[in-house]
Ligand SMILES: Nc1nc2c(ncn2[C@@H]2O[C@H](COP(=O)(O)OP(=O)(O)OP(=O)(O)O)[C@@H](O)[C@H]2O)c(=O)[nH]1
């Protein structure tokens with residue numbers, strides 16, 4: 001699955017950041033993941049256990065923080081969270097809504113010494 | 114010690130996609146990223162488009178497959194140029210794989226169609242430098258696919274409903290499909306075709322001609 005290459009990017013990114021900030025061993029990687037993305041934390045963890053070997057992330061674990069899908073309706077100014085990605089305004093029924101959050105996928109922080 | 118990183122994971126793919134875009138812009142090529150389930154008819158739809166457009170436009174097809182080159186061999190028979198990319202372990206094409214194929218492009222093309230790996234999940238995430246994504250949904254798959262794969266149907270600008278010749282035999286209601294697609298993206302252009310008997314392609318071809326004209 002595509003989490004393989006993605007996990008590789010995560011390991012490389014965190015390894016580089018650790019080196020830059022002189023962290024020998026990363027203990028914790030915090031990742032923010034929007035709910036409207038196609039990535040599975042379980043699959044990332046699966047590849048992570050294998051890909052982290054021999055890097056500064058060898059002893060790290062990943063903590064995922066999900067970001068809900070939030071939308072804004074330009075017609076009625078409704079702003080709020082939706083559970084299902086159906087892009088119709090729950091207030092006024094208009095279909096042209098903007099996604100404010102839920103597509104994020106980034107490394108928030110690393111911890112270690 | 115805690116370090117705030119705040120860096121997106123997909124940034125490198127996004128950057129590479131932009132580079133690919135620049136390459137395609139040199140000849141003002143219209144680039145379509147064609148995504149659909151295995152067997153939905155991606156190759157068959159491409160063949161139909163090629164037949165109708167090849168006399169007036171220079172066309173290239175890039176074939177992404179996990180293994181083998183059956184689809185590109187099939188398309189070569191139509192007389193157009195093809196490039197095969199084998200993804201081996203990956204279930205999608207990403208901007209890097211496309212960029213590695215770019216040196217093989219040594220002629221200007223008006224239309225470049227990229228057949229992505231048969232999959233509805235992963236290809237939706239990875240931009241490759243295309244003008245837009247085209248999702249193919251075939252009638253035997255059911256009209257609820259957009260509900261199950263929201264990201265693809267949100268990001269695709271065009272959805273092609275294929276295998277309409279099978280409508281009498283399958284549990285697929287065009288009306289439901291349209292409703293489900295538009296719930297994911299109200300601006301989606303929807304075309305109904307049969308790659309088997311050629312029905313419905315005229316509208317799609319007209320649309321593509323307009324998009325090709327915009328590029329010139
Ligand atoms: N009845 C019918 N069959 C179709 C139609 N379009 C494609 N097929 C058949 O569906 C099968 C798969 O078509 P392909 O075009 O190879 O599908 P694909 O999406 O490229 O498949 P992969 O590349 O293997 O993922 C073939 O047997 C086609 O002949 C259609 O409109 N109607």
Ligand SMILES: [Mg+2]
Nearest residue numbers: 155156184228
């Ligand atoms: Mg094919």
Ligand SMILES: [Zn+2]
Nearest residue numbers: 073076089092
């Ligand atoms: Zn509204």
